[in-house]
Amino acid sequence: MKDVRIAMVGFGTIGRGFAGVLLEKRAFLARRHGLRLKVVAIAEYDGSVIDERGIDLNRVLKAPLDHCRGWSELRSQDVLRSVGADIALELTPGNIKTGEPGLSHILSALDAGMHVVTSNKSPLAVAYQRIMRRAALRGREVRFEATVGGAIPLINLYQKTLQINEIRNIYGILNGTTNFILSKMEEESVDFSIALREAQELGYAETDCSYDVDGIDTAVKVVILSNAIMGRNVSLRDVNVTGIREINSETIELAKKHGSAIRLVGDVGRLEVSPRLIPMQHPLNIAGALNAVMLETDVAGSITITGAGAGPRETASSILSDVIDLSVGSL
Amino acid sequence: MKDVRIAMVGFGTIGRGFAGVLLEKRAFLARRHGLRLKVVAIAEYDGSVIDERGIDLNRVLKAPLDHCRGWSELRSQDVLRSVGADIALELTPGNIKTGEPGLSHILSALDAGMHVVTSNKSPLAVAYQRIMRRAALRGREVRFEATVGGAIPLINLYQKTLQINEIRNIYGILNGTTNFILSKMEEESVDFSIALREAQELGYAETDCSYDVDGIDTAVKVVILSNAIMGRNVSLRDVNVTGIREINSETIELAKKHGSAIRLVGDVGRLEVSPRLIPMQHPLNIAGALNAVMLETDVAGSITITGAGAGPRETASSILSDVIDLSVGSL
Numbered sequence: 001m002k003d004v005r006i007a008m009v010g011f012g013t014i015g016r017g018f019a020g021v022l023l024e025k026r027a028f029l030a031r032r033h034g035l036r037l038k039v040v041a042i043a044e045y046d047g048s049v050i051d052e053r054g055i056d057l058n059r060v061l062k063a064p065l066d067h068c069r070g071w072s073e074l075r076s077q078d079v080l081r082s083v084g085a086d087i088a089l090e091l092t093p094g095n096i097k098t099g100e101p102g103l104s105h106i107l108s109a110l111d112a113g114m115h116v117v118t119s120n121k122s123p124l125a126v127a128y129q130r131i132m133r134r135a136a137l138r139g140r141e142v143r144f145e146a147t148v149g150g151a152i153p154l155i156n157l158y159q160k161t162l163q164i165n166e167i168r169n170i171y172g173i174l175n176g177t178t179n180f181i182l183s184k185m186e187e188e189s190v191d192f193s194i195a196l197r198e199a200q201e202l203g204y205a206e207t208d209c210s211y212d213v214d215g216i217d218t219a220v221k222v223v224i225l226s227n228a229i230m231g232r233n234v235s236l237r238d239v240n241v242t243g244i245r246e247i248n249s250e251t252i253e254l255a256k257k258h259g260s261a262i263r264l265v266g267d268v269g270r271l272e273v274s275p276r277l278i279p280m281q282h283p284l285n286i287a288g289a290l291n292a293v294m295l296e297t298d299v300a301g302s303i304t305i306t307g308a309g310a311g312p313r314e315t316a317s318s319i320l321s322d323v324i325d326l327s328v329g330s331l
Numbered sequence: 332m333k334d335v336r337i338a339m340v341g342f343g344t345i346g347r348g349f350a351g352v353l354l355e356k357r358a359f360l361a362r363r364h365g366l367r368l369k370v371v372a373i374a375e376y377d378g379s380v381i382d383e384r385g386i387d388l389n390r391v392l393k394a395p396l397d398h399c400r401g402w403s404e405l406r407s408q409d410v411l412r413s414v415g416a417d418i419a420l421e422l423t424p425g426n427i428k429t430g431e432p433g434l435s436h437i438l439s440a441l442d443a444g445m446h447v448v449t450s451n452k453s454p455l456a457v458a459y460q461r462i463m464r465r466a467a468l469r470g471r472e473v474r475f476e477a478t479v480g481g482a483i484p485l486i487n488l489y490q491k492t493l494q495i496n497e498i499r500n501i502y503g504i505l506n507g508t509t510n511f512i513l514s515k516m517e518e519e520s521v522d523f524s525i526a527l528r529e530a531q532e533l534g535y536a537e538t539d540c541s542y543d544v545d546g547i548d549t550a551v552k553v554v555i556l557s558n559a560i561m562g563r564n565v566s567l568r569d570v571n572v573t574g575i576r577e578i579n580s581e582t583i584e585l586a587k588k589h590g591s592a593i594r595l596v597g598d599v600g601r602l603e604v605s606p607r608l609i610p611m612q613h614p615l616n617i618a619g620a621l622n623a624v625m626l627e628t629d630v631a632g633s634i635t636i637t638g639a640g641a642g643p644r645e646t647a648s649s650i651l652s653d654v655i656d657l658s659v660g661s662l
Contacts, residue, residue, distance in 0.1 A: 032494075151631035152634065153488065160487065161491060162652065163651070164359070164648055281618035282617075283621070285612055286613075290614070299352055299356075299644060299651075300484075300645055300648035300649075301639040301645050303482065303636065304637040304638065307632060307634040308631070308632040314631055317493065324494045325494075
């Protein structure tokens with residue numbers, strides 16, 4: 001049995017989802033992977049819980065953090081510097097312009113000798129090369145399966161299962177909210193504003209809907225995939241972005257008559273985000289809040305992978321996949 | 332640079348496809364994976380080519396095998412016993428009742444201390460447990476990504492990227508020929524016999540079309556997935572099989588009116604192969620000779636993977652993926 005110490009930064013929806021799955025999978029992790037994952041620190045913006053023997057996750061999931069044993073006003077940076085952990089999880093929401101506070105968290109964790117697993121897109125979109133250089137300098141790894149496609153193991157699919165293939169292009173539906181809105185408009189012949197409101201009521205649309213519907217979220221994922229899989233060095237301003245605000249029910253009806261649907265597609269090779277016509281039985285023509293990504297390869301042809309693009313539980317699957325890899329392989 | 336010696340048994344469409352991709356990817360394999368793969372033997376039913384320094388693949392792809400240097404009438408079993416190789420590739424067509432000659436090839440290769448990579452479904456469908464016991468006894472591995480879903484890295488997707496997940500069920504379109512026929516009937520409103528003839532003319536349907544259209548090929552893959560991923564111990568006679576011969580264009584039109592398509596689905600959990608209604612924008616609703624498989628997991632939700640289910644080049648991607656894993660990890 002291998003003990004692995006985890007420091008979590010961020011304990012919102014994603015962090016709590018991760019903690020819940022970790023509790024549920026404790027026996028499975030030991031049996032299948034020979035791992036005992038011990039959360040030794042949870043840092044939030046106003047303070048932290050620290051327990052080197054392992055925090056009682058049942059307790060922190062039930063009570064507010066600042067009611068828990070081990071609570072102090074120690075800030076995340078200080079936690080990362082002072083706590084001895086093997087892997088830091090960066091699970092905070094990010095500012096897309098600066099990448100902060102996630103960027104500083106990731107760099108501090110690497111400097112402290114930890115591997116990093118992150119679900120936070122912003123630092124990678126802003127400073128991918130800088131992060132990877134720092135990781136190389138420290139001899140540590142930064143893994144980020146959860147940043148693109150939620151539960152879909154897209155990056156690992158490429159790196160671990162298509163080893164002989166060179167990637168010609170990657171494109172797909174990388175934002176579940178816009179896909180939900182477009183399928184709604186199509187199924188119920190309603191206008192954009194009505195479909196958007198329904199998405200917001202169901203909790204699919206984020207507070208600031210612009211991030212989703214104007215294609216920015218998709219563009220951020222295009223940047224990450226371009227850097228991580230296609231080996232480029234691009235940032236958000238290199239991506240040509242058109243969102244879905246201008247799509248009306250007439251356009252959708254017209255597409256339907258021609259046997260197609262309109263979907264917001266992120267095209268990694270062309271660095272473009274735009275609504276496109278997708279034939280009815282094309283693998284990318286999916287309904288609801290799913291994500292679907294097509295990898296065009298030189299030997300295997302086109303491989304498409306589809307699944308939940310968000311959700312705390314589903315995202316935990318990707319975070320834990322990275323954590324297991326690092327625990328088994330690099331520690 | 333690591334030298335890996337390969338013995339190939341079977342040099343038909345799949346074997347030649349593999350040799351072609353190997354030639355094309357020689358530099359990539361060295362650069363990306365630090366591997367030099369050397370084919371030291373190619374065995375066919377009437378004799379073999381052997382060259383311990385590495386067979387000139389350009390030459391064997393151009394001339395008939397028995398015109399090549401190193402040709403002898405040595406049979407495959409003797410080749411496996413006498414040639415020193417690290418990995419044996421079993422790429423012959425198989426007899427679904429006996430699993431032969433592939434089954435004997437696999438056991439002989441294991442007994443000779445080789446790992447085995449196979450694209451041949453029959454031995455696994457007939458004697459999965461026996462093969463795996465022998466592999467364990469000899470301390471060797473048997474890998475078979477190419478047997479299910481052609482280019483689709485289905486088994487590796489589960490084993491390498493969804494590590495925290497338990498599989499609730501697996502089902503999907505596992506036979507490209509029947510999917511081609513059903514999509515043809517749907518798109519062109521033609522009957523089964525006409526669509527079948529077109530599939531045969533295009534080379535999608537095998538010589539004995541019963542294997543495909545009566546669902547046997549799908550059932551064989553259900554058996555492999557059930558044993559390999561769901562940890563059971565089943566064989567072909569445990570699977571309830573209904574093919575697509577009884578589907579007529581009226582049935583398909585009726586399904587279409589209800590917004591669905593009819594697809595031949597292999598259901599691994601229920602050990603059942605049968606035509607089912609699939610809603611139009613469901614991830615399994617794909618057209619043409621593709622395969623699509625849905626993994627229902629307990630944490631990541633449903634993950635679907637779609638791609639070419641056959642083709643010598645595409646299949647070589649899966650064979651090489653297994654070969655690379657064994658070369659890097661187990662040699």
